[in-house]
Amino acid sequence: MTADAARPAHAVVVGGGLAGVTAALELADAGVRVTLLEGRPRLGGLAFSFRRGSLTVDNGQHVYLRCCTAYRWFLDRVGGADLAPLQDRLDVPVLDIAPAGGPRLGRLRRSALPVPLHLARSLATYPHLSLAERASVGRAALALKGLDLADPALDDTDFASWLRAHGQSDRTIEALWDLVGVATLNATAPHASLGLAAMVFKTGLLSEAGAADIGWAQVPLGDLHDTLARKALDAAGVRTELRARAAGLDRAADGSWRVVTDGETLDADAVVLAVPHREAHALLPEGALDAPDRLLEIGTSPILNVHVVYDRKVLRRPFFAALGTPVQWVFDRTDSSGLEGGGQYLALSQSVADDDIDQPVSVLRERYLPELERLLPAARGAGVRDFFVTRERTATFAPAPGVGRLRPGTRTRIPGLCLAGAWTATGWPATMEGAVRSGLSAAGTVLTTLGRTHDHPLQEAA
Structure with a gap:
């Protein structure tokens, strides 16, 4: 399906979170006319800010890592990279209560040495593990580095079982593996897919020495994901409609789409559904996915x-x-x-x-x-x-074992309809990085459907 040569192609992006904003920007940069619909009065999805008296409050603390190349591209694209700087080197203070009763400080920080030696000195002095437990971490890390992330069997195994099989004590899991895993996966090791956990640790800690350096916004998230994002969308020519919730979508006999909102009906050559998976399930036309009810199985x-x-x-x-x-x-x-x-x-x-x-x-x-x-x-x-x-x-x-087979790809069975969101099959857990990657992938699929080409510097990320 291609748009009429006499008029520019029109794409409707449903959802103004990071995935939807990314898809809209990417499509507009390729010359597509874009309408972005967001049901809330703001952009940013679940990474947003609000006012409480004189305070500007983020709904939650969000961080990213140096290896999050797609999200870093997003920050650059909206002009916000300087507002969310990265650490020069990974350095995480870790506190617990010592047996004597006072707080005890340990640190997870990297040196200038290459992988895997970049964390060796830090682990050697990590006070929250015994000497034997510290030694066991290195052996497990080497085994983890050897896993093939393309092996579908990893998705069926829970991370804790694998860790215990590789000599990790309950204390080691709690004080090291879950310290990182809970923050990145939003799950403890027994409830996390080995595939997703391995992806996090291999990419963040075992790929390049600086991959896990942490970055976070020094301004409210709304400044980045709403204010600057809206400015970038306006500059790209995107029509952004807030408080506009899609109520349905239909495909016409000629292959075009109609998106119904509370106030109008939009005709489009392509649609990107960049909404949560349950909302996407409610909007999907019949035949869009082989097994659409699998979306409802994603916890x-x-x-x-x-x-x-x-x-x-x-x-x-x-x-x-x-x-x-x-x-x-x-x-x-x-x-x-x-x-x-x-x-x-x-x-x-x-x-x-x-x-x-x-x-x-x-x-x-x-x-x-x-x-x-x-x-x-x-x-x-x-x-x-x-x-x-x-x-x-x-x-x-929920990144539970088996979730991989439930996450659909960007492309649906109906030409011109694509999915985006951190819940799609990005290979990443539910992170800002995964959301942006899904938006890039969805935009690329739409452009292919429309017969357009657009070289993106992070095509490999999608």
Whole structure:
């Protein structure tokens, strides 16, 4: 199917998260007329900001790694790379409570040595594992490096079983493998596909020395994913419609598409569905996928974010991770939030939050404030100016064993209809990187369908 030569091809992108914005930009850059529909009053999907009094609050803490080449391209494309810098070198402070009762600091940081020696010195002095456990990590890492990510059998195995078979103790899994895996997969090792876990560790820690260097926004996420993204879309000629939710789509006899919204019907030569998988299932025309109900078998996993504003500075690092406590990762968001009147604003990112996601704020306050005082002595006696939570009950797809066979590719069985979203078969877990990759892939498929060519510098990423 190609558009009439007398008029430019028109594509409708449904969904204004990172996947949809990426697809819209890529299509517009290739000369396609694009309409982007987003049901919310903002862009950015689940990586957004909102106002709470004088604070600008991110709904959750999002980070990326140096190996996230597609998301880094996205930041460059919207003009936001300088606002979300990367560490010069991976350096993760890790706190637990020592047997003597006080906080104990370890670090996961890389040296200038090549893989796998770049982490050797850090692991050799990592206080949260015994000498034997540290030695076992190296052997497991070498075995992990040897796995073939294209082997479909990896998807059917859980990560914890593989780790135990390779000499990893429960403590080692908790203090190292899950420290990274929970944050990147939103699942603990027993509930994570070996295929996705291996992809995370091989790509982030065992490919290049700097691959796992961490980057995060120094401004509110909305500045990047909404304000700058909308500016880039406008400059590219994309028509962006907010508060416009697609209610249905149909394919006409001539192969064109009609997208029905609350207020109008749009004719299009191609459609990209860049919405969550359950929403995509509801919109898919009959025959679009061989087994569309498989989308409903893809589970979801929640993330809870706890926000605490103290009346004084209690943390002198930009972030840390924690062990042996309900607290997982803590970030200083004071500057990016615009906090006024002194003090410090900390954001706790709590993945795999099934036990806490529906708890009342009062219960969460009683649970987390004492834990922060255990980890941060300066918090003892500090006044709490504000305490609130944000909840994403379906934050990510669940990366459980077997999920690989449920994730569809970009291309559907109906020409001109493509899927995008971190839940599609990107090879990545549910991350900003996976979302952008899916948008690039969807745009490339649409362009092929329309008979267009557009060389993208990250074609291999899609």
